[in-house]
Amino acid sequence: MKRYSLFILFILFVEADIHAQNITFYKDIAPIVYTHCTSCHHPGENTPFSLISYADIAKRADFIWQVVNSRYMPPWKADTSYQHFCHERVLTVWEIQLIREWIDAGKPAGENDSMIEKQQLKKFINHTMYDRPPDLTIHMMHPYEIKGDNKERFVFVKIPFETDTPGNVEAIEFTANNLRYIHHVNYAIYPAVEGVDIHEGGELATLDEDGPQAFQQFEPYLKGNTQMIYYGGWIPGTTYTYFPRDIGFVMPRKGVVILTFHFGPSPVDTILTASLHFFFKKTPVQRKIETISIGSGGIGNIMPPLLILPNQIDTFEVTAQTTKDISLLYVWPHMHLLGKSFKAFAVTPAQDTIPLIYIPHWDFSWQDLYRFTHLVYLPKGSTVHVMGIYDNTDQNPRNPFHPPQMIFGDNNELMKTTDEMLTLILLYVDYKPHDEQLCICDK
Numbered sequence: 040m041k042r043y044s045l046f047i048l049f050i051l052f053v054e055a056d057i058h059a060q061n062i063t064f065y066k067d068i069a070p071i072v073y074t075h076c077t078s079c080h081h082p083g084e085n086t087p088f089s090l091i092s093y094a095d096i097a098k099r100a101d102f103i104w105q106v107v108n109s110r111y112m113p114p115w116k117a118d119t120s121y122q123h124f125c126h127e128r129v130l131t132v133w134e135i136q137l138i139r140e141w142i143d144a145g146k147p148a149g150e151n152d153s154m155i156e157k158q159q160l161k162k163f164i165n166h167t168m169y170d171r172p173p174d175l176t177i178h179m180m181h182p183y184e185i186k187g188d189n190k191e192r193f194v195f196v197k198i199p200f201e202t203d204t205p206g207n208v209e210a211i212e213f214t215a216n217n218l219r220y221i222h223h224v225n226y227a228i229y230p231a232v233e234g235v236d237i238h239e240g241g242e243l244a245t246l247d248e249d250g251p252q253a254f255q256q257f258e259p260y261l262k263g264n265t266q267m268i269y270y271g272g273w274i275p276g277t278t279y280t281y282f283p284r285d286i287g288f289v290m291p292r293k294g295v296v297i298l299t300f301h302f303g304p305s306p307v308d309t310i311l312t313a314s315l316h317f318f319f320k321k322t323p324v325q326r327k328i329e330t331i332s333i334g335s336g337g338i339g340n341i342m343p344p345l346l347i348l349p350n351q352i353d354t355f356e357v358t359a360q361t362t363k364d365i366s367l368l369y370v371w372p373h374m375h376l377l378g379k380s381f382k383a384f385a386v387t388p389a390q391d392t393i394p395l396i397y398i399p400h401w402d403f404s405w406q407d408l409y410r411f412t413h414l415v416y417l418p419k420g421s422t423v424h425v426m427g428i429y430d431n432t433d434q435n436p437r438n439p440f441h442p443p444q445m446i447f448g449d450n451n452e453l454m455k456t457t458d459e460m461l462t463l464i465l466l467y468v469d470y471k472p473h474d475e476q477l478c479i480c481d482k
């Protein structure tokens with residue numbers, strides 16, 4: 040009997056040992072990190088260090104475990120029990136446990152596969168988060184110097200472009216040499232206007248130096264029947280915007296992009312250069328993407344009007360109705376520093392409630408364009424509800440004012456970070472039967 044139990048004990052030891060020894064960097068840990076961390080933690084990105092090689096990761100293993108166990112990393116703010124989105128940056132409990140066990144086992148590297156590391160590095164050498172190099176990149180013609188005077192700035196930049204052929208846009212991505220002081224940037228793409236030279240007028244205008252007329256020099260491009268082709272943007276936390284299947288827009292052969300930068304206060308002089316990457320698909324674009332903005336800077340009236348009294352936590356709501364049957368691809372919520380939580384849902388004429396997004400702990404640093412896993416059908420006459428809760432107390436660590444002050448929001452697009460906004464931008468196409476069944480995460 041004794042011998043028998045000893046034997047069992049022996050087996051258990053061996054089992055535990057094999058289990059622990061089995062976990063290796065190259066086999067178990069690298070896939071987790073490459074899926075959930077490396078897209079941000081690579082050279083040239085706005086992150087404190089790269090997480091690619093065994094050395095990068097092993098030397099920070101305990102720190103990594105702390106940030107994943109507390110769910111500080113990877114950053115993902117949308118509640119996954121309310122609505123699902125593509126590529127949710129969320130580790131499973133099991134993955135977190137595996138990292139712990141790997142550390143406890145002495146961080147074994149396993150069979151060295153430096154090829155994987157090289158492949159990962161190569162992926163990011165093009166300064167893109169997309170899975171291949173861009174087909175077209177257009178750059179700001181000259182760098183802009185953000186003065187280190189701790190002032191906010193609004194800067195318009197025109198980028199003229201001319202290519203051999205129009206492109207069917209599958210994805211678009213904003214990049215810059217330094218993302219740190221960009222509060223947000225929006226960009227509008229216009230085709231060239233007959234008889235107007237795309238190089239006409241200035242390249243750059245700032246609201247502070249050129250006054251409210253700053254934008255006027257770009258007006259020749261908006262003349263006549265010119266239709267803006269696409270309106271997109273970047274805010275902290277966003278990556279590229281991808282259009283699946285036959286959805287997208289056609290990038291004209293010739294035209295201008297007008298970027299509107301909002302720079303946060305910078306304590307040091309910083310040189311900024313920025314680009315837009317375009318990734319084209321070979322198949323035609325049959326369903327053109329459209330954009331609508333609800334709330335500040337868009338349609339609907341925020342109720343009560345967005346005015347947040349000091350030492351209060353207040354709720355505001357804005358609604359808007361769909362005027363045709365549409366299918367949603369992306370939702371893009373936006374608030375500023377007093378934001379506490381954000382929720383959006385739609386109610387159809389048949390009184391069905393469709394959850395759109397819930398962010399229980401709003402975090403100004405991590406905003407995103409969230410892509411649904413499937414197209415979301417909103418019938419004509421649906422009401423979209425957008426609700427924001429704002430914390431204007433001293434308990435809010437992001438509150439820019441101590442003691443708290445009265446904070447205003449309005450419809451002026453050029454508002455300061457310390458003002459407030461309640462906005463939901465929707466990217467959608469006209470509805471087609473069975474859209475609800477279309478998975479839009481993978482190609």
Ligand code: HEC
Nearest residue numbers: 075076078079080085086087102103106107112113114128
């Ligand atoms: C969407 C981009 C993104 C992803 C994905 C991401 N990180 Fe980060 N990470 C950042 C940024 C930006 C910072 C620096 C700012 C900060 O600390 O919030 C950071 C900071 C960190 C820090 C330092 C935290 C501190 O307190 O200084 C660690 C450690 C870290 N990340 C580990 C990870 C790990 C491990 C993963 C994957 C499981 C991951 N990150 C995924 C963007 C990302």
